[in-house]
Amino acid sequence: MKVTVDFDCTPEEARRFMGLPDLTPVHQAYIERMQKAASEGLTPEYFTEIMKTWGPMSEGTMNMWRTMFDQMSGGGKKK
The missing domain is CATH 1.20.5 (Single alpha-helices involved in coiled-coils or other helix-helix interfaces)
Structure with missing residues (x-):
């Protein structure tokens, strides 16, 4: 049925x-x-603050996001 x-x-x-x-x-x-x-x-500091409010992350994960954002914004070191 x-x-x-x-x-x-x-x-x-x-x-x-x-x-x-x-x-x-x-x-x-x-x-x-x-x-x-x-x-x-978006500044790297603002982006970091947003990511912290979205959920608990370890320092390693935050470093990954910082590195990725720096590279996208041109703030990262070029090799």
């Missing part, structure tokens, strides 16, 4: 029905930070 149920609702209605949290303020804060970064330009 197969039963199919269709719900016609907005994403907001579905979120409330499922009891999921409203992440609109978090999303808005993220968008504002990304707009600021785009308008002011």
Whole structure:
């Protein structure tokens, strides 16, 4: 036996029905930070700070990101 149920609702209605949290303020804060970064330009320090807020990383991983960003921005040492 197969039963199919269709719900016609907005994403907001579905979120409330499922009891999921409203992440609109978090999303808005993220968008504002990304707009600021785009308008002011990314510095290696700002990029490092963003990566730290995205999740726990070891110092080795942070060094990898710093090196990669320096090379992309032309700040790395050329051989």
